[in-house]
Amino acid sequence: MTPDKRSDYWRANLRLLAVLLIIWFIVSFGFGILLVEPLNAISLGGYPLGFWFAQQGSIYIFVVLIFVYAALMGRLDKKFDVEED
Numbered sequence: 001m002t003p004d005k006r007s008d009y010w011r012a013n014l015r016l017l018a019v020l021l022i023i024w025f026i027v028s029f030g031f032g033i034l035l036v037e038p039l040n041a042i043s044l045g046g047y048p049l050g051f052w053f054a055q056q057g058s059i060y061i062f063v064v065l066i067f068v069y070a071a072l073m074g075r076l077d078k079k080f081d082v083e084e085d
Contacts, residue, residue, distance in 0.1 A: 001082065009080040009082065012076055012080075013073070013076065016069070024058070027057065028053075028062075031054075031058070036051070036054060
């Protein structure tokens with residue numbers, strides 16, 4: 001792999017990681033802490049939505065983001081021809 005292609009691959013990897021971390025931050029900190037009061041007006045499974053995000057939602061979103069990251073990195077690896085055999 002050429003240095004330019006390696007740099008492009010790394011840049012794309014960091015961009016993907018930054019987007020996923022921002023999503024996780026918004027869900028965990030934003031929905032679970034900052035917006036908890038407005039979200040508590042909505043109920044999910046008998047619990048206020050703000051409470052749900054603070055206790056379980058951010059964990060579920062994190063697990064989903066792990067699978068999304070793995071899938072998108074697989075595509076990125078194929079695009080840059082660095083996938084594992």
